[in-house]
Amino acid sequence: MEKIRQIVTQGGDGGGVPCAGLVDGSKRNFLRGAGLVAAGAMLPHLNLAAAQDKQAMPGSGHKVVVVIVGGVRRAETFSREGLENIPHIVSDLFPRSVFYPHARNEGVTAHFNAISSILTGNWQRVDDWGKLAPTSPTLFEQFRKDLHVGSSDAWIVASNKALTSQIGASSASGYGPAYGANVVFPKQLMLQAVVDAMRSGRSANMADRAKVEAELETALEGSNYEGLGWNIFDAAEQLDPRVAGSIKAAIAGFVQNDGPTSGDELTFFMTREIMRKFAPGLLVVAFSDVEAAHFGSYAMHVAGIRTIDRLSAQLWQEVEANPDYRGKTTLVILPEFGRDPDGSSTNGFFNHRANADSTRDTWMLALGAAVDRPQVIERPIQHVDLCPTLTALLGAKPLETQGHSLSELRG
Amino acid sequence: MQPRDLQAEQFGKYPPQARQVAAAHLQLLRQLPIGFLPSLLRQVKEYDFKFPAERASIDRELTCLSALSAPQLAEWFKGFEALKISPALERFDWVNAPSQFVEQQSAYLWSTHQLDAFRDTATAYGARLRGDTPTEPLPMRRLGIAVIGQEVASYDEELFHNLRPHGTYFHQIRPEGGLDLLLGAVAERAKQSPQPYAHWYVDGGESAAVETPGVTRVSYKSLEGTRTALLNFMQEQIQKPGMGPEELRTRLAELEPRDAGMDAAADPVLSRFELKLLTEGSGTQIFSTTFAQWTAREALRRAQPLTLLVRFAPRQRQRPMNELLANTQTDAAADLIGSLVDADMGAYYHWINQQRLDGANEAVFIAWFEGHNQAIAVGPTLARGVQSGSAMDLGQLMKFAMG
Numbered sequence: 001m002e003k004i005r006q007i008v009t010q011g012g013d014g015g016g017v018p019c020a021g022l023v024d025g026s027k028r029n030f031l032r033g034a035g036l037v038a039a040g041a042m043l044p045h046l047n048l049a050a051a052q053d054k055q056a057m058p059g060s061g062h063k064v065v066v067v068i069v070g071g072v073r074r075a076e077t078f079s080r081e082g083l084e085n086i087p088h089i090v091s092d093l094f095p096r097s098v099f100y101p102h103a104r105n106e107g108v109t110a111h112f113n114a115i116s117s118i119l120t121g122n123w124q125r126v127d128d129w130g131k132l133a134p135t136s137p138t139l140f141e142q143f144r145k146d147l148h149v150g151s152s153d154a155w156i157v158a159s160n161k162a163l164t165s166q167i168g169a170s171s172a173s174g175y176g177p178a179y180g181a182n183v184v185f186p187k188q189l190m191l192q193a194v195v196d197a198m199r200s201g202r203s204a205n206m207a208d209r210a211k212v213e214a215e216l217e218t219a220l221e222g223s224n225y226e227g228l229g230w231n232i233f234d235a236a237e238q239l240d241p242r243v244a245g246s247i248k249a250a251i252a253g254f255v256q257n258d259g260p261t262s263g264d265e266l267t268f269f270m271t272r273e274i275m276r277k278f279a280p281g282l283l284v285v286a287f288s289d290v291e292a293a294h295f296g297s298y299a300m301h302v303a304g305i306r307t308i309d310r311l312s313a314q315l316w317q318e319v320e321a322n323p324d325y326r327g328k329t330t331l332v333i334l335p336e337f338g339r340d341p342d343g344s345s346t347n348g349f350f351n352h353r354a355n356a357d358s359t360r361d362t363w364m365l366a367l368g369a370a371v372d373r374p375q376v377i378e379r380p381i382q383h384v385d386l387c388p389t390l391t392a393l394l395g396a397k398p399l400e401t402q403g404h405s406l407s408e409l410r411g
Numbered sequence: 412m413q414p415r416d417l418q419a420e421q422f423g424k425y426p427p428q429a430r431q432v433a434a435a436h437l438q439l440l441r442q443l444p445i446g447f448l449p450s451l452l453r454q455v456k457e458y459d460f461k462f463p464a465e466r467a468s469i470d471r472e473l474t475c476l477s478a479l480s481a482p483q484l485a486e487w488f489k490g491f492e493a494l495k496i497s498p499a500l501e502r503f504d505w506v507n508a509p510s511q512f513v514e515q516q517s518a519y520l521w522s523t524h525q526l527d528a529f530r531d532t533a534t535a536y537g538a539r540l541r542g543d544t545p546t547e548p549l550p551m552r553r554l555g556i557a558v559i560g561q562e563v564a565s566y567d568e569e570l571f572h573n574l575r576p577h578g579t580y581f582h583q584i585r586p587e588g589g590l591d592l593l594l595g596a597v598a599e600r601a602k603q604s605p606q607p608y609a610h611w612y613v614d615g616g617e618s619a620a621v622e623t624p625g626v627t628r629v630s631y632k633s634l635e636g637t638r639t640a641l642l643n644f645m646q647e648q649i650q651k652p653g654m655g656p657e658e659l660r661t662r663l664a665e666l667e668p669r670d671a672g673m674d675a676a677a678d679p680v681l682s683r684f685e686l687k688l689l690t691e692g693s694g695t696q697i698f699s700t701t702f703a704q705w706t707a708r709e710a711l712r713r714a715q716p717l718t719l720l721v722r723f724a725p726r727q728r729q730r731p732m733n734e735l736l737a738n739t740q741t742d743a744a745a746d747l748i749g750s751l752v753d754a755d756m757g758a759y760y761h762w763i764n765q766q767r768l769d770g771a772n773e774a775v776f777i778a779w780f781e782g783h784n785q786a787i788a789v790g791p792t793l794a795r796g797v798q799s800g801s802a803m804d805l806g807q808l809m810k811f812a813m814g
Binding site for chain 1 (some may be wrong): 656693695698746752753
């Protein structure tokens, strides 16, 4: 643990020595001590498994799961004090990852623009509230169009209320919703269920979880699921029965789970069901419990970070346990941006508007099939670098992007 | 309309003092660019409801600008003059609705990639103005006090982590009668330097019963009716078709204290301040810790008090989604530890915001874990980053910190 503290402190200060290949002896020793030798030994096997399945899948046969976290600062995550908030990432994921301590958001640090920049590889500058689609093609569209991939193979599942179904496809000529992702906002389902229950006076006798489950399903079966902001399978009026079944399974898992219940928890359960039912080749998950910071509670913000830490590890467990993903999947985790520094005129951690490193300089972690060997890449990268990297991993033709492919991640 | 066309009658809808201020500086206002003037008028229009420190700031700014020659004004405002404003904005009634103008201007500047230039220009203007407007010495050194952790029986984690490098951490404080001692000291300061809105006591729960004459009081509990009225208003608005976050914010900004059921006979300056706490501060309607932190920030920014005591109280815990769905009334349970963590950060931000004000080098700040023996004191005579095992009560700590 002390070793990793040294590593992240180096990274956090921005003064670390470039260490492609973990040339630094102390890091090598740390990784060995942390059991990475065993993890590294697995990699050839994993890559072999991926190769064996290639023919059954479009493009390269590679699958990608991207976890986009809301706004979190380095101070609360990869810093000396922040490590205690991300124990699963530190202990379970970091040791087998390619870790970029400096992944910068140089665009608009608002949710819709930040996520659409990650997904398009170009800094987007559209409406903050998702009234307009990204202006250049998304990863989803290129994946589907270039590789002739079906609509069930690209999904985004998000807790963030600032997103809309416009996040699934661009307004670019020759692309658009016909090639877009399925978009699901589980938290909206919850909020709709609350509103419905309160409106109809059914709230008084619903203390048990079974009733809650029924209430969620009632909201789901409402006349217009697009009212939830969703966009699934070409936006038919009725929810596709295959999807409805998955969502009901997710609701059941969520409600019957004894753990805490939050928007991100339901997003996780929904994501897991989609992985089990559809096994999409490209899946993006956007968690947002950390955005409780906007309501001014530091404790809730940190609790959100801990939830994301746990759920990210559980997603990796699902990748490793699910035969449709095991050995052929790359999981990437990155925050949308940081948050404003203490002392900023925007009230510190509450917001993410300051043009400061605390807001722009985040981190990124990748693990799985694209990782030849764990390493820390101290060269700063940009969020727009992810899209061209993933396009290549999926085997699709490159898009015109401002970002550049990350050479450390290879299919 | 362009600023050069301004007439005194156009300020007829302004409150009395604001109208006077505008009329007295009409010649100046006509010379200012449209990219800047509505921002200034937004302040002037609220003049009657501003705190003394804010009025003094507006007066200083107008006096400073009035003393400039036409070429000097042109030089000062060339950055604002260079901003392109849409014809629709030029036609907008920016005299009577300056806030709405500024909001729309901000959106326009963003969409035309001029926002960064505007921000840089405004920052440079503010710095220049501060440099050209001398401030008067304070009648006493500024004092901030944060009382955190109400009702928490024990806490094993480190408190005041962010403040410790800046001051002395005391771990043998005698807590008996601590709050009364602190409030007594606040009242004594109000007696020594009796100015309106110069000494404040903010409580995230219910105000303590102790008398504090001359001290401005704000409490979360006393605004319960207003908070309920606002939450109902927000619910109604959210249900309306096409209502988005920006529209909701605009509707909230248009509310008057009477719209939220506030006492018409109350202090109009303080009522407006309280209403803005609840309409402009995200989370202040729901979480008492956020309310206390935001109130401290806004009081320091606007009223610039000589004394500000903020006592944090337990907030409701975050309700998990299944409880929200069930709408059970179990939310009364407080999150004591979470509230302490919120308040610990709130105390840090209180100190940061205090240090932005004049006299920061002489200012003193104390944070105390209520009912316990831990406190931290920051001030010019106190060592930094050290601990003290000296046994003392809060009154003695106050005297010690004030030097």
